[in-house]
Amino acid sequence: MGPKICMNASCAATSTHEWKTGWPLRSGGFADLCHNCGSAYEDLVFCDMFHSKETGWRECSLCNKRVHCGCIISKPLYKCLDFGGVGCISCANGPGLYPIWRGEFPNGFGSLTVNNAGDSLSPPVEKRLVTGDEGKLMQLCRIVEEANEPNLLPKSHRGEANGSQVGTGFSSVIQPSVGLVTFAKPDNGRQILEGKDVQGSLAQPPLNMSLGTPNFELPFSSGVVDGREQSKTSSPSQQGQRSRPILPKPMKTGLTASSETNKSVAQMRIARPPTEGRGKNQLLPRYWPRITDQELEQLSGDLNSTIVPLFEKVLSASDAGRIGRLVLPKACAEAYFPPISQSEGLPLRIQNVKGNEWTFQFRFWPNNNSRMYVLEGVTPYIQSMQLQAGDTVTFSRIDPGGKLVMGFRKASNTEDTQDAQTSALLSDTLSRETSLSGVIEKLPSGSVFSGLFQTMKGSKEPHQNASCENLNLADEDIALHNSDNYRGRMNEDSPRQPMQIPEKKRTRNIGSKSKRLLMYSEEALELRFTWEEAQDMLRPPPSLKPSIVTIEGHDFEEYDEPPVFGKRTVYTTLPSRGREQWAQCDDCFKWRRLPVDVLLPPKWMCSENVWDSNRCSCSVPEEISLKQLENFLKASKDFKKRRSAESHKSVQECEPSGLDALASAAFLGENVGDTGEPSVGATTKHPRHRPGCTCIVCIQPPSGKGKHKSTCTCNVCMTVKRRFKTLMLRKKKSQSEGAETAQKEDDYNRDESEMNGPSRNGHLPMIYLGNEASHSGNQAEEAETSNGKLDLNCHPNRDDMQLDLEVPGMSLLSLVQAASLPLEDFMKQRRVPSLTCEQQGCPGIYTQVTEENERPLLNEGGLASEVWDCESSRDHGGYHESKLD
């Protein structure tokens, strides 16, 4: 920001012993004036002193006083009279002249409709003043006056307005000692001008707020003028556009608020309606910047700059996605960004939170006879700020200079702190004063303009841009403004209720197409569960029969429908009764025993217990003791905890690295990443696809398949084979050391597995395409997620479901390649010829040295035995799932 220059063109002083603030600028902020000019402005003699020789002087039709018309300084000082001519402001507002006054306001605040009773029809927006800050007080007084011209006070009266409402037409309170000024965003009054019943408007007063002055020009306007320029000077009715309300419906009790109320409410975090804009469209509250005027005052007071919050937007999934297009609210784009006539738009330089400049392409697309405005090229910004859907980007402007500032607010930060003091104060206030509730109730509240404050914080660093060189805030300020949670809803029925973000806002992006990813973190957490839990709930489509497809000579079962969610059940194994399944009634919460192979719907009650006529009612007591049940559940819980910890541990331990990774890469033909290894992030080849992506690209086998045949003796293959052998020997050694422990573990796991159910009664993990019953092995290909991702095809409770994961993260195909075996041979090894349960001495677990599988899976060193779980054989179509030890 350059040195100050007195904005009185005939003065242009660059130094003065005291700078004063003058008239409100059309771009926001206020003119800088030297002491002399500022004093003249404050004394309302500015035009007399400096414009006396300019054109535009007229006489008041009522008192014949000379009135300068047409400059920005004199704008508030006269009125065009209905019967022609002009009147000086004191005459125009004289009693009796305008029993019902309405008119346009000149400074970007539209117009205000007031009634005789003095009710303001627009809710107040408060601005905190610092005692002694006469210049700002003057400005605000002027704002109030402009919004409330019938109550214009002579200068001598302004300082005497303590604690009293100014005039009768507007509920403004000017209290320099208290430091509060309440003023309203005036309504544009167009509805009245269009002939609506004025008195009727009292009951339902128009609360629309025009975004700006018709002739508003942005300081950064490129000069490109398009059709909007014309339209913005016309009324909505002329444009055929509806005006959208940006303020909630008014409360019937009026808006007059006590100073106490004002004081308290001023500290609330109220969405702050934008101070300006171009008037055609009106801003929806959801785009209001969430910064209080008080905060702005603090900012601008310290910075010699005026921060003009413009709007903010919660990022949608597409905004935060890789497309790099941020959809701008139309009204905001047209109000605050330069007008563009060509679809290509123009580059827009916006300062980021650290003071660096970013250039985005501001453009539009024609859409339904309208326009859709976007900022293109935001991906670097989004990524560097680590923004995601649900976060909020904020746009503001620094005046003078009109520099656009883009901040952000993380969604995760919006609800994690609480300012108890303010809450208490607010609650206290609300308990006593509810007249504002109607206004505040629907105001989008929430955290503050943290992005902006981060801008300030960032500005501590060396700046590239001069406009921010003075932006500096203490960390305490940051902390202050990070203390969110003034959000909320005031309710007359429960005035002490803590403020919460309006439900409409909170949930508006959940459920529909446009609401997919926008959830607050807590809600997301509530929806988050482990893949083990999800696996427990997955059931094959109940009434569907799989179709059998044959791929490379192997049969696969394929379901057309995705898995369904079923009720979670608990399996037990009792020596006397064998395996049992238990389910809890959703109504009475009693546990009922069920047949092992029963699949329950997500909601299930005793009355649906068709398998046990004695216990098909909630009134019948449980047949299992509470203690027994607790033991089962506890064991189940402990087991899962332990598994989870072990899983993490094993993943870390077994993470292929260094030569292993290279070896794998060699086998996989440099396509390890394509195997879908969970740890692999976005690739350059298809960066849109993340781990877990099930698109056709990501589920494709590695393209390197077949590069090296099993007989290949190239250096790479030989190295890898040698490396693999070493790996397996090492593993075997470690296994032998912990054989005893492992056996115990296995027994334990088995028991627990049964207890939790080989989910879905002993079936293998269900897979969508080629499901559990197929046992064709392709579940392993899908089961390579090991980092907690939801994997539909991996059994949560059984190690043997992950038997192919000898090398974590490798897909089945990778393993096939690694084993240097044709797929057919590999599959044979995964299958053991039919042995009946009787042959194997079922029930139980026993060890058998296989004959046909003397070369066990991936084990050149030889795993001579495999553990057989006969209990699972029943559902395996005569085959027994092998289990690598």
Place this chain on the structure above:
DNA sequence: GTGTTGCATGGAGCA
């Protein structure tokens, strides 16, 4: 095969 661009579609919100 992948990334980008420009438009179309349809749900949500509002009067």
Place this chain on the structure above:
DNA sequence: GCTCCATGCAACACT
């Protein structure tokens, strides 16, 4: 019934 806007998607460009 209208506008807005999140997102899908086809066509095109690029590697």
